Amino acid sequence: MEEVRIPEGELEVMKVLWEHSPQTLPEIVRNVQSSNPWEAVTVKTMLGRLVRKSFVRQSGSRRSYQYEPLVSKAAALKSAGRQFMDRLFDGAPAAMISFFIRSGELSPAEIQEIGRLIDEMKK
Amino acid sequence: MEEVRIPEGELEVMKVLWEHSPQTLPEIVRNVQSSNPWEAVTVKTMLGRLVRKSFVRQSGSRRSYQYEPLVSKAAALKSAGRQFMDRLFDGAPAAMISFFIRSGELSPAEIQEIGRLIDEMKK
DNA sequence: TTTTATAGATTACTTGTGTAACTTATGAAT
DNA sequence: ATTCATAAGTTACACAAGTAATCTATAAAA
Numbered sequence: 001m002e003e004v005r006i007p008e009g010e011l012e013v014m015k016v017l018w019e020h021s022p023q024t025l026p027e028i029v030r031n032v033q034s035s036n037p038w039e040a041v042t043v044k045t046m047l048g049r050l051v052r053k054s055f056v057r058q059s060g061s062r063r064s065y066q067y068e069p070l071v072s073k074a075a076a077l078k079s080a081g082r083q084f085m086d087r088l089f090d091g092a093p094a095a096m097i098s099f100f101i102r103s104g105e106l107s108p109a110e111i112q113e114i115g116r117l118i119d120e121m122k123k
Numbered sequence: 124m125e126e127v128r129i130p131e132g133e134l135e136v137m138k139v140l141w142e143h144s145p146q147t148l149p150e151i152v153r154n155v156q157s158s159n160p161w162e163a164v165t166v167k168t169m170l171g172r173l174v175r176k177s178f179v180r181q182s183g184s185r186r187s188y189q190y191e192p193l194v195s196k197a198a199a200l201k202s203a204g205r206q207f208m209d210r211l212f213d214g215a216p217a218a219m220i221s222f223f224i225r226s227g228e229l230s231p232a233e234i235q236e237i238g239r240l241i242d243e244m245k246k
Numbered sequence: 247t248t249t250t251a252t253a254g255a256t257t258a259c260t261t262g263t264g265t266a267a268c269t270t271a272t273g274a275a276t
Numbered sequence: 277a278t279t280c281a282t283a284a285g286t287t288a289c290a291c292a293a294g295t296a297a298t299c300t301a302t303a304a305a306a
Contacts, residue, residue: 007263008210025283042265044284049263063272063283077211077222084207087131088200094233097223099200100216101240108245110217115241117224121234130293148253165295167254172293186253186302 004071004079006055011076012036013046017056018073022066127194127202129178134199135159136169140179141196145189 006014016031017023023031028047029040047067050056060066082091089096100106106114129137139154140146146154151170152163170190173179183189205214212219223229229237 009264011210038264039266041267045264045266048285065284078226080207080211081223081226084203087134088203093223093226093228094230094236097220097229097237098240100204100220101237101244103201103204103216105216106220106244107217111241111244113217114220114224115238115245117221118234118238118241121224121229122231122238132294161294162296164297168294168296171255188254 004055004076005083006050006071006076006080009042010046010050010055013043013050014055014069014071014073014076017067017069022059022068024064024066028067127178127199128206129173129194129199129203132165133169133173133178136166136173137178137192137194137196137199140190140192145182145191147187147189151190 012032012035013028016028019031025044025047029043032038032043032046033040047056051058051067055069055071056067057070058065058067085091085093085096089099101111101114135155135158136151139151142154148167148170152166155161155166155169156163170179174181174190178192178194179190180193181188181190208214208216208219212222224234224237
């Protein structure tokens, strides 16, 4: 299993790249800033770290690089989910799901939807 | 909402305190070491940090303190769960649960069990 | 009473992360 | 040809967290 561990801040950059890609630095900066109060230079730092870790690829040439994710959102979610599950629920997915279902944060509609999902899985 | 953020290492100590409490340092050390390859002194560091943050209370007197959690497991799980959900699923519990259900990590028995849970919630 | 084991305190060191300033190079404007 | 924005690179700095060594005090053993 590939260990994909993306810290909070870097994740914000991944999120905008997952929305669509490739994007240039100025685009990324704009998009990240639309939901985070960061300096442009901070966004650049995050992006640089992601590139160094090979979570993002920098292509094209100087002065107008294109950036695109090398880790899919699904892979990152899966990885983060597993870590979360391992840390808090001893790796038992059912335990975790039960916990959230019981946590009382679901609307009736959501409960219905999950019920449908489960019914589908049953087959 | 009380922000309870417990780092990985400290969480290992909380876990043994949640098992049962109060416990003395040597007990905690032994229990933590049963699932982590840590030096006793490292366990003590974690414990100290937890005490400083008031996540654990130290009572009794020197040379034989008793330690007990001030944060319940349920509260910690809930908090961690919310943070996880916010970070990765924009705070939408149903989206997260769907993701895990779809992730294909559930056995048929677990799916049954979750189905039962959902049925109960429906009422 | 002196020694010894050890509970607990203090200090330390490395790496990761959040947050950014400062510097350099270069395409575009004058 | 020179200047100016600005993309990209380099450096910085504080704090968190993992991991622990060293020091101190004291209950128990000799």
